Amino acid sequence: MIELRNITLKYGEREILKNVSLTIKDNTIKAILGPSGVGKSTILKLMLGLIKPNGGQVFVDGTDITNMKETELYPIRRKMGMVFQGNALFDSMSISQNLGFFLRENLQLPEAEVQERVAEQIKFSGLEGYEDQLPENLSGGMRKRVAIGRALIFKPHMILFDEPTAGLDPVSSKRILNLISELQQSSNLGAVIVTHIIDDVFSIADHAAVLYKGEIIFDDETEKLHKSEHPFIRSILSDKILEL
């Protein structure tokens, strides 16, 4: 379980997050919805301890990680997998090297087990035949699937997605959303999905939180979004995609 308690975050004079509190339970998919540039991705980075808040606390499985040192955070981070918006694949490595990199790097598993897990992820992501390709030779959707595979290879409890369908064509978007849904059902994973596409939220998320002007204005079951009277939520429900 991940919990943010009364988080405030400033970049210079600009206040990005104002007293934000959120809880992400295991085995559920929670979407964080909001316009571009509002601080949604920042929330994911706070959950991983990649950035420190100016105020408030971050808990992962009951452990306060807010002021932990970088080296103390590494084992905590390995409980979570992160899929970056731009995928953040290592561009000088092949697909199979990208998938196996952190297993070799952090777990020092026997090579046979690394190969086995890589093959498993290649199959799951539908990337058979592309093992030796560099990321630049793949389509956007394929690269996203590699990034998901890389995040899953650690067998994390929770997986964090930063705009998983941004920049993808409708078919690839659908495929990625199905993959996430399938993953949650088969592996019983928790997931946090940051997005500005409201259809994605209704497609897969059990719970949703809406971030607007640095504050959480909605945090409940996804279906209850329809009942919200907040003018911003009413407007996004009619516009579907937030381009603010």
Place this chain on the structure above:
Amino acid sequence: MPITVVRSLEKELILKTKDFLLTMQEFFIFSMRAFFTLPKIKRYWRDFLDQATICGTDSIPIVLVSAISIGSLLAIEVGNLLEEFGAKTMLGRSTSISVIRELGPLLMGLMLSARFGSRNGAELGAMKISEQIDALRAFGTDPVAKLVMPRLAAALIMFIPLTALSDFAGLQSAALLAEHYHRLDPGIFWNSVYPRLAPKDFVVGFLKAPVFAIIITLVSSYNGFIAKGGTAGVGRATIKGIVVSSGLVLIANFYVSKIVLENM
């Protein structure tokens, strides 16, 4: 109105000083982390070998070109000057001191700052912009240990033989020019070099190699690590890395010479 201007300037100055001090603090912590992770070299030996090839073997041509150029120029110019005083036989002595103590290591430092430093800044900057460095951290890998430490170790080790090579090429080219341009017998040239070179001449020259290695690697890598603002940001980080490390190389060159020569 003037009071408002003064106050805004004062505020700006305070902000810039604060930014500078924060950057210095961050750079210090970054550098310490790079040094403290040196014992992990065995784990990252492949990265170390890659970097040793990049900053060592691959840098040989540029080091040779700069050393030959400076050795030849020194031989011509100093030889002309010495000829006026009838002291052409001292050409070996004066050229060797300049090459071994000062110009050989300095030029090599500047060339490596441009070559190795720019590569570090651009590569790490691109990794930062494309979130690859965040990905390393997110999956529990120390990016300083993985990306900076092998570069630092490689530079610390490879800059020393490069300095030796630079000295050798500089002196050989000076000897050739002395023979063919100034018509000076090679025996006379080398005779004025060897017996007169003191250990401190080599200490000054070779001490500069690790100092430059530390400056170039850490400054360029740090600038790559803090790159922001897309591809333009990578360009800015690379330029800043080269400019700052070149400036620091020049300053360090002066102080290393001063400290060693005053104390030996």
